[in-house]
Amino acid sequence: MNFSARYLPATLLMFSLSLLLLVASTAGAAQTTLRIGISEEPRTLNVWKASDANSNKLLSLIYQPLYTQDPETLELTPWLAESMPNWDPEKNAYTMKLREAKWADGSPVTADDVVFTVRTIKKYKVPKYHSEWEFVEKVKAVDDRTVRFFLREPKATFLTRTLINYVVPKKQWAPLIKKAEKQEKPLSALLNTRVEDPLGCGPFVLKQWKEGNYLYLKKNPHFFGQGRTINNRRLGPHTDAVLFKVYGTADVAIMALKKKNIDFLWWSIQPGYIENLEKAENIRVFVNEKSALYYMGFNVRKAPFSDPALRQSTAILIDKEFIISRVLQGYASSMESIIPSENRFWYAGDLPAWGRGLSRSERIKKAYQRLAENGYTWKRPPVNEAGEVVSSSRILLPGGEKMEKFTILTPPADYDPNRATCGVMIQEWLNELGIPASARPMSFGALLETVKRKHDFDAFILGYGRLSLDPDYLRSFFHSDNDKPGGWNMSGYHNPDFDRLAEKSIAEMDTLNRREMIYRMQEMVMNNVPYIPLYNPSAIEAVAADRFSGWVQMVGGIGNIWSICQVKPQ
Amino acid sequence: MNLRKLILRRSLEILLIFFVILTILFLLFHLAPGDPVSRMVEPGMTAEDAEMLISQLGLDQPLWLQYLYYIKNFFAGNFGISFHYGQPVINIIGMRLPNTILLFTTSVFLSALAGVFWGKIVAWYKGRPVDTGVTILSLVCHTLFLPWIALLFIWIFAYRVGWFPLNGMITPELWLDPSTGFFAKAADIGHHMLLPLLTLFIIHVGEYLLIMRSSMLETLNEDYILTARAKGLSEKRIRNRHAAPNAYLPVVTNVGLSLAFSINGGALTETVFSWPGIGRELIFAVSNNDYPLAMACFLFISLVVLVANLVVDVVYAYLDPRIRY
Numbered sequence: 097m098n099f100s101a102r103y104l105p106a107t108l109l110m111f112s113l114s115l116l117l118l119v120a121s122t123a124g125a126a127q128t129t130l131r132i133g134i135s136e137e138p139r140t141l142n143v144w145k146a147s148d149a150n151s152n153k154l155l156s157l158i159y160q161p162l163y164t165q166d167p168e169t170l171e172l173t174p175w176l177a178e179s180m181p182n183w184d185p186e187k188n189a190y191t192m193k194l195r196e197a198k199w200a201d202g203s204p205v206t207a208d209d210v211v212f213t214v215r216t217i218k219k220y221k222v223p224k225y226h227s228e229w230e231f232v233e234k235v236k237a238v239d240d241r242t243v244r245f246f247l248r249e250p251k252a253t254f255l256t257r258t259l260i261n262y263v264v265p266k267k268q269w270a271p272l273i274k275k276a277e278k279q280e281k282p283l284s285a286l287l288n289t290r291v292e293d294p295l296g297c298g299p300f301v302l303k304q305w306k307e308g309n310y311l312y313l314k315k316n317p318h319f320f321g322q323g324r325t326i327n328n329r330r331l332g333p334h335t336d337a338v339l340f341k342v343y344g345t346a347d348v349a350i351m352a353l354k355k356k357n358i359d360f361l362w363w364s365i366q367p368g369y370i371e372n373l374e375k376a377e378n379i380r381v382f383v384n385e386k387s388a389l390y391y392m393g394f395n396v397r398k399a400p401f402s403d404p405a406l407r408q409s410t411a412i413l414i415d416k417e418f419i420i421s422r423v424l425q426g427y428a429s430s431m432e433s434i435i436p437s438e439n440r441f442w443y444a445g446d447l448p449a450w451g452r453g454l455s456r457s458e459r460i461k462k463a464y465q466r467l468a469e470n471g472y473t474w475k476r477p478p479v480n481e482a483g484e485v486v487s488s489s490r491i492l493l494p495g496g497e498k499m500e501k502f503t504i505l506t507p508p509a510d511y512d513p514n515r516a517t518c519g520v521m522i523q524e525w526l527n528e529l530g531i532p533a534s535a536r537p538m539s540f541g542a543l544l545e546t547v548k549r550k551h552d553f554d555a556f557i558l559g560y561g562r563l564s565l566d567p568d569y570l571r572s573f574f575h576s577d578n579d580k581p582g583g584w585n586m587s588g589y590h591n592p593d594f595d596r597l598a599e600k601s602i603a604e605m606d607t608l609n610r611r612e613m614i615y616r617m618q619e620m621v622m623n624n625v626p627y628i629p630l631y632n633p634s635a636i637e638a639v640a641a642d643r644f645s646g647w648v649q650m651v652g653g654i655g656n657i658w659s660i661c662q663v664k665p666q
Numbered sequence: 667m668n669l670r671k672l673i674l675r676r677s678l679e680i681l682l683i684f685f686v687i688l689t690i691l692f693l694l695f696h697l698a699p700g701d702p703v704s705r706m707v708e709p710g711m712t713a714e715d716a717e718m719l720i721s722q723l724g725l726d727q728p729l730w731l732q733y734l735y736y737i738k739n740f741f742a743g744n745f746g747i748s749f750h751y752g753q754p755v756i757n758i759i760g761m762r763l764p765n766t767i768l769l770f771t772t773s774v775f776l777s778a779l780a781g782v783f784w785g786k787i788v789a790w791y792k793g794r795p796v797d798t799g800v801t802i803l804s805l806v807c808h809t810l811f812l813p814w815i816a817l818l819f820i821w822i823f824a825y826r827v828g829w830f831p832l833n834g835m836i837t838p839e840l841w842l843d844p845s846t847g848f849f850a851k852a853a854d855i856g857h858h859m860l861l862p863l864l865t866l867f868i869i870h871v872g873e874y875l876l877i878m879r880s881s882m883l884e885t886l887n888e889d890y891i892l893t894a895r896a897k898g899l900s901e902k903r904i905r906n907r908h909a910a911p912n913a914y915l916p917v918v919t920n921v922g923l924s925l926a927f928s929i930n931g932g933a934l935t936e937t938v939f940s941w942p943g944i945g946r947e948l949i950f951a952v953s954n955n956d957y958p959l960a961m962a963c964f965l966f967i968s969l970v971v972l973v974a975n976l977v978v979d980v981v982y983a984y985l986d987p988r989i990r991y
Contacts, residue, residue: 139752140753142752145752147750148750223715223722226712226715226718227715283718284722284723287752288753289752306836306838307761308835309836309838309841310834310836310841312838312842343833344833344937344940344941344946345817345940348832351821352833355828540953541698541699541700545699545701578713580713582716
């Protein structure tokens with residue numbers, strides 16, 4: 097008793113101090129600072145190296161590309177460039193003019209900076225960007241603000257993928273590169289160069305990085321977009337600063353948003369939090385489409401999945417609507433192609449919809465019928481003579497032998513509960529037809545190694561959270577040249593017709609013609625089903641509605657350069 | 667054997683064990699499936715570019731050569747460069763470690779002090795309601811699931827009541843204000859520390875209390891306690907000057923090892939409270955196959971544990987003159 101009495105004043109003093117500090121810290125908050133919550137601290141500010149999502153978020157406010165996508169139409173829009181580039185088919189050259197823009201230190205952005213950026217990428221084969229620029233033979237500064245790119249061969253992705261990469265300032269990077277060149281491994285030295293004050297021409301400039309705690313950016317007074325109207329959008333930024341705060345868990349980040357410690361959670365929230373957020377005062381939840389792909393892939397190099405009929409039957413058995421409504425709580429769209437339907441320009445609408453809209457028993461009957469037509473048998477078939485679905489024995493291959501057990505590899509539940517659950521569901525659906533599947537969660541690194549390098553697997557479930565809007569990834573995923581250890585054709589899909597079309601499509605400079613080819617490529621893939629596209633989850637984000645307005649929604653969510661340039665304090 | 671000889675012998679042992687640990691860690695990380703590049707690449711990146719990245723990280727060399735380079739560099743004081751940060755790992759550890767030490771060492775000392783204090787009292791009142799109550803409470807606290815209690819505390823004390831900040835180590839707005847002085851900044855860190863400290867204290871105090879209680883109970887049965895009573899000494903003096911000092915030894919061992927292991931920062935605590943310590947880095951490094959960072963973190967922890975063992979041995983000898991090695 098005496099002990100408690102003795103320490104009571106000290107305890108009270110501690111609490112008083114805490115309260116005092118809390119009041120002081122709240123009072124210090126600037127009203128025009130946009131406070132953004134992120135899940136992890138950016139790992140690096142080196143634009144050549146940054147590979148994690150949060151580094152890229154931060155860099156997107158500092159460095160700017162020549163072109164970007166319009167938030168509504170997703171069409172290419174001149175950004176740092178003044179207008180769309182001119183194409184000279186005879187010389188295989190594009191010419192484009194820069195806007196009158198300045199770096200954050202007030203020096204002009206010139207054609208020399210663009211040339212320097214491209215030459216650096218090409219000379220050092222900077223892995224992050226090299227494949228985007230590899231086919232550019234040379235680049236020339238025609239005058240201070242005009243650049244000409246000479247392509248080795250026509251490349252459709254030059255506009256949609258290459259020109260949306262950042263331009264870096266020569267004056268900051270030339271000395272750093274000179275230093276890196278003196279090292280034994282110049283590329284390695286370049287990638288490991290520490291950048292504390294990245295010089296960009298974007299809406300904000302980094303002022304302070306208190307490592308482990310926060311990043312503070314101030315408005316760039318020289319931002320070329322300030323007060324300008326691009327695509328009928330008047331740009332700011334209308335905030336004086338941006339403050340990035342790091343939260344270790346989604347629970348705490350959501351509490352911070354509800355308590356108005358942050359204004360925007362730049363973080364894809366799990367659907368389970370939506371109800372709680374919607375109940376909170378002045379919180380607005382945005383649900384947007386993503387350009388993502390979550391899918392089941394097969395190893396078509398070996399039996400049994402070398403048989404398209406078995407893959408098609410698997411596609412029929414998978415109830416995507418069920419997965420979306422039960423696992424993803426409705427916050428996803430069903431995928432009928434490798435290209436998400438949200439990518440309206442490139443998505444081919446009229447594709448084989450394996451089993452769409454069928455009931456469980458209809459799926460089993462249809463899959464049974466397709467397999468039976470292709471020589472598969474059962475001692476006790478899953479559909480009896482009366483046409484009723486019954487418990488079946490194990491499926492027998494067309495040769496009469498029992499199908500061996502096979503494994504569907506998935507990431508573990510702690511990495512992605514949705515994909516792990518999908519694996520178990522698909523296993524059960526296949527078992528209903530006597531197909532001996534078993535889902536096996538595997539650590540993500542091991543899974544990639546097994547599927548991408550060793551090719552030692554039967555089937556797997558993986559996903560891409562951010563696919564580019566240009567559909568050239570179709571070529572990466574299914575061209576037979578990419579079926580090699582470490583290559584993107586993980587399924588081992590070989591189709592000479594597809595290869596020819598893919599090669600033609602990348603060289604086709606007429607967008608509408610190219611779209612026709614992309615349509616046909618989607619059709620081929622969806623007929624052969626080396627991958628079964630499953631779902632495209634929604635981007636769920638939340639903001640403090642009473643603090644800022646003017647968020648711009650686009651594919652991928654509200655965390656984009658348009659929002660950053662347009663949000664206004666309330 | 668005198669103390670100097672003991673320290674010398676144990677130091678050599680530590681060096682040998684450390685070398686074995688280094689080798690095992692190297693093999694564990696490099697033989698485990700997966701590579702750091704897989705997560706860095708986008709579908710647009712060609713396999714050749716990915717190989718180039720692997721080569722830049724030095725992972726294309728034969729394993730034995732990588733090992734030799736690692737050993738050579740390690741003993742030259744070069745612990746490697748983090749694959750993801752692109753920075754020397756020693757800088758990353760150097761930046762995070764003080765934060766971890768600040769939080770966890772404080773929590774270990776506070777819990778140990780409180781545990782020893784209450785442990786000797788409840789042992790003295792063995793079998794009475796205070797003993798039963800405190801023992802049960804200690805067991806409950808010790809078995810609490812840390813992330814759960816941490817989130818609960820954040821929800822109650824930071825979100826609902828608003829006494830403490832939700833997370834982190836500092837208030838950015840306060841630190842960005844140029845008029846904020848040194849003491850206000852120090853107080854801000856203290857303010858942010860209180861809630862994680864309270865959580866860690868509740869989790870750990872029971873452990874020390876129970877150890878102290880059981881050690882004290884053994885001591886109280888010793889003849890010299892009976893002698894002290896026969897001499898007519900006061901109960902308080904017997905408890906504090908005769909029994910307690912002899913019951914400290916197991917607590918000392920525990921504190922020493924807890925301090926050492928606390929260097930890994932209790933990754934869960936650091937994650938829930940967004941405390942920028944070494945534990946969070948360790949989780950990131952392991953899950954992203956950042957071998958140099960993960961290995962350096964583990965090696966550092968191993969070294970501290972080994973040295974802490976040596977220190978505990980020496981302190982033992984100091985605290986208990988009967989102990990000679």
